[in-house]
Amino acid sequence: MLLADLVDASQQVGATSSRKVKLAVLAGVLGRAGATEVGPAAAFLSGQLRQGRVGVGWAQVSAVDAAPAPSPTVTVLDVDQAVTRLAALGGAGSAAARSAELAGLFGRATATEADFLRRLLLGDLRQGALAALVTDALAAAIAVPVDVVRRAVMLDGDLSRVAELAVAGGAPALQAIGLQVLRPVQPMLAATAADVGEAIAACGLSSVEWKLDGARVQAHRDGDEIRLFTRNLNDVTARLPAVVAAVRSLPADRLVLDGEVLSVGTDERPDSFQDIMSRFGRHDGGGGDLGVWFFDLLHVDGRDLLDEPLLDRAALLAAIAGPLRVPSVVTDDPEVAAAFAAGALAAGHEGVMVKGATSRYEAGRRGSAWRKVKPVRTLDLVVLAAEWGHGRRRGWLSNLHLGARGPDGGFVMVGKTFKGLTDALLGWQTERLQEIEVAREGIVVHVRPELVVEIALDGVLASDRYPGGVSLRFARVRRYRPDKTPADADDIATVQAIRPGSA
Numbered sequence: 001m002l003l004a005d006l007v008d009a010s011q012q013v014g015a016t017s018s019r020k021v022k023l024a025v026l027a028g029v030l031g032r033a034g035a036t037e038v039g040p041a042a043a044f045l046s047g048q049l050r051q052g053r054v055g056v057g058w059a060q061v062s063a064v065d066a067a068p069a070p071s072p073t074v075t076v077l078d079v080d081q082a083v084t085r086l087a088a089l090g091g092a093g094s095a096a097a098r099s100a101e102l103a104g105l106f107g108r109a110t111a112t113e114a115d116f117l118r119r120l121l122l123g124d125l126r127q128g129a130l131a132a133l134v135t136d137a138l139a140a141a142i143a144v145p146v147d148v149v150r151r152a153v154m155l156d157g158d159l160s161r162v163a164e165l166a167v168a169g170g171a172p173a174l175q176a177i178g179l180q181v182l183r184p185v186q187p188m189l190a191a192t193a194a195d196v197g198e199a200i201a202a203c204g205l206s207s208v209e210w211k212l213d214g215a216r217v218q219a220h221r222d223g224d225e226i227r228l229f230t231r232n233l234n235d236v237t238a239r240l241p242a243v244v245a246a247v248r249s250l251p252a253d254r255l256v257l258d259g260e261v262l263s264v265g266t267d268e269r270p271d272s273f274q275d276i277m278s279r280f281g282r283h284d285g286g287g288g289d290l291g292v293w294f295f296d297l298l299h300v301d302g303r304d305l306l307d308e309p310l311l312d313r314a315a316l317l318a319a320i321a322g323p324l325r326v327p328s329v330v331t332d333d334p335e336v337a338a339a340f341a342a343g344a345l346a347a348g349h350e351g352v353m354v355k356g357a358t359s360r361y362e363a364g365r366r367g368s369a370w371r372k373v374k375p376v377r378t379l380d381l382v383v384l385a386a387e388w389g390h391g392r393r394r395g396w397l398s399n400l401h402l403g404a405r406g407p408d409g410g411f412v413m414v415g416k417t418f419k420g421l422t423d424a425l426l427g428w429q430t431e432r433l434q435e436i437e438v439a440r441e442g443i444v445v446h447v448r449p450e451l452v453v454e455i456a457l458d459g460v461l462a463s464d465r466y467p468g469g470v471s472l473r474f475a476r477v478r479r480y481r482p483d484k485t486p487a488d489a490d491d492i493a494t495v496q497a498i499r500p501g502s503a
Contacts, residue, residue, distance in 0.1 A: 001037045003079055003109070004072035005029055006044055007116045010125070013045075017408055019133070026137030030163070033076070038138075038167045039160040040080035046134040047125035050080065050160045051087040056098060056121050058437050063099070066107040066114075074108050079117070123448040124438045130409035130487060131159050138163055144171045152177045154186050154363040157233055179304050181222045181254050184229035185363045188258075188296075189488065190353060190370035196337040199354035199371035206354045207314055208337045209295055209328040211372060213270060213350040214262030215280045215483050217292060219247045221255040231483050239280065243292040250320055254301050257321070258361075259294035269348035277482060295326040295353070298361055309358045330357065341373060350374055376456050377498070379404070379472075379490045380481060382411050383451045386433050388443045389418070389426075397430040397445060400477070402455060404468060405491040411449050412492045414468040420456070420476035429480075452484040453477055460498040468492050470499060 009029040013022045026045060033041045043050045082105045089097050106114050119125045131153075138159075139149040144166060152162045152174040165173045179185060193199035200206060216231040217240070226244050228237045237244060243261060261280060262270050270276075279290060297317040298305055305313050311330065318325055329340045341352040351374035359369035381402040389398030399418040403411035421429065436448040456478045463471035481488075 001033050001041065001076045002072050003074045003076055003113050003116070005032070006041060006076060007112050009045065010116060011112075014126075019408070022133060022408070023137050023140060026134055027140035030134075030138055031141035033167070035164065035167045037076045039164040041076050042134055042138060042163040043160045044076070044079070044120060045137075046131040046159060047120065047123065048131065048159075049083050049120070051083050054083055054086040054121070055089065055094070056086060056102070057435065058122055058439075060095070060098060061102065061118050061121055064102050064106045066103055066109075068111040068114060069108055070110075072110055072113065074105070074113060078108075079105070083121075122438050123436075123450055126410050126449070132487075133409050135159060135162075138166060142166045142170065144174065148174050151363075154365070155179055157184060157186060179256065179299055179306060181256055181299060182220045182225065182227050184218050184220070184227075184233040185256075185298070186233070187216060187218065187231050188362050188370065189366040190372045191366055191368050192494070193354065193371040193373050196341050196352060196354060196373050197334040199373050200332060200334045200337050202371060203354055203356040203359075203369060205330065205332040205357040206337070207310055207328050207330050207357060208340050209326050209353045209355065210344040210347070210349050211351045211353050211374065212260040212262055212293060212326065214260040214276050215290075217243065217259055217261045219243065219255065219257045219259060219292070219294070221247050221250070221252070223253055224248075231488075232485055236280070240290055240292075242289055246292055246324060250324075252300050252320055254299065255297070255320070256299035257294045257317070258296035258298065259292050259324075260326070261290050261292050263290050292324065293326045294321045294324055295328075296361060297321075306361045306363060308360070310355055310360075311357045313361070345375065376478075377458070378478060379455050379457065379495060380452050380484060380488060381414065381455050382449045382486045382489045383433070383447060383453055384411060384413060384449055385444050385446045386429070387416075388445070393418075393426065395430075396426040397433050398426065400453065401444075402453070402472070402475070403449065403489075404495045405486070405489050407492065411486070411489075412468040413466045414470055414492070414495050415466060415472035415475055417455065417472070417475040417477060419474075420478060425477070425480075449486055452481040452486060452489055454479050454481050460495060462499055468495060470496055 009025050012025045040050055082101060086098055086101055109117060135149055135153050136146050139146040148171055153159050155177050156162050218229045220227045226247050228240055228243055230236055262276050264270055297313050300316060331337055344352050354371045356369035381404055383400050384403045385401040386397040387399040389396045399416050401413055402415050403413050406412040433445060433447050437445050438448055439446040455475050457472045458474040460470050461473055465471055
C-alpha cells in the first residue's frame, strides 16, 4: 500500500465534520491494507507512530531540505521501517544519522506526502481522527462487531497489534484477547458531577470513595514478578520500591489492582500533587517512599473480574488489600454521601468518587457509572499554543491557549490564561513548550497538542471569541497533568454544559 493512499484518506477525513463520512473513508483504506500493512496504517491514521517517541523534533524536521518527488512511490512499510531505524539511533553521531534518515525519506516523498510525514513525526496530524475513531473504522473494515474490536484494543492496549490480529484471524482472534497479568489495560475513567447529590441521583446505590490526589497506578503481580504501570501504561516499577513491597505482601499470587500512589506527612495529610508527581517522575529513587492505596481489583488468582459488579470486586479487594484499600461507604442517601465527602475534604483529599454498585470495570472508557465530585470546578484541557510574556514575564512563554477535545477528534480552543503560574512553572513551561513547538506566528508559539493542564475556573460563558463558542471565566492554572494524555482531556460538550442555562 502506498503512503499516498493514507494521505488521501487523511485529507478526506480532515475536510469533513461528518463522523459517518470519516468512518467510511477510514474503513475503506484500512480494508485495502494487507496483513503486514494494516498495523502501521492504523497507527498513522490515528496520528501515532508504533515506535512511540523517536527523538525527532521540530527543528530537525524543519531543517530537511529535499525536493519533492514527482509521483508517489513511498509505501506504508517504507515509512514504518524508516521510523524503526530512527527510533534505534542514539549516542554520538545520532543527530547526523537522524538527519540523513529523514533526508532519505523526505527525498522520496511528494509534497503532500512530505507534509503528512512532518505532521505525523511531530505528533501534529490534526486530521479529526483519533484512535477511537480508527478503532471503529477497523471494525467496519473487517466486518467484526465494534464492541469486539473496542474491547480487544482496551485489553491489549496496542491498536496497531490489534489491527494485525484482526486481519489475520477476525473476530475469534480478537475475542481470544483477555486480561493478561503483567500487561497493562487502559484504565476506566469517570464522568463529572457538580455535587454528591447529583452523582447519587445518577448512579443510585453506590460506593462513595475518597478521591486521592496522587498518581494513578496499575499494579500487576504474577508470583514473585511485580510490574507497576501509569495511567498512560508506562512501566514505573523501578521507581516505586515501597509500592512493589506492598503488592508483594498481599495474600494472593496473581493480581491486577487499580490504585493511587501518594505520600502522607507527619500530620497524616497528603503531600501536594506537585510534590508527589515530582518524586513519582524521578529515576534516582526519589519516589522510593511513596505509598499506595487501592480502589479496584481486576484479577485475582486466575479469575478475571472486569465484568463482575463493583460491590463484588470491592468485597474481594477488602479481603486482599485490607488497610491499603481506599476508604469508602456504600449508600444511596445523598446526606450520608455528603457527610462522607466532607470527611474526605477535611482529611486533605480532593473530593470523592461515586461509583454505581453494579458497575463493571469498563477499561479505557469514561463510564457514566463513575462520577468524580470535587468542590472546585476544574477542567482538563490541552495546551495548543503559548504567547511570549512581557514586563516581568519577558523571556517566558506565559499566556496559554487552551483546547478541549472536539467531536471530530481534534481540539477546539476555548480560552486563554496566564494566571496561576509560579516562576518555577513558567521556567519549566517555557522550556517544555519549545521542545514540542511546531510553528511560530508573531509572539505565539504553536505546539503539538500533548500537554494536559488542569484549569480551575469560576464558570463558562457563551462567547464567539473562540471556536468552541464559549470562554472560561477567571481561568487559572492549577497544575500540569503529566499522568494524562490528550485523550483524557475534557471534551467540548463538557465545557459547554457548564454554561448557565445550558441544561
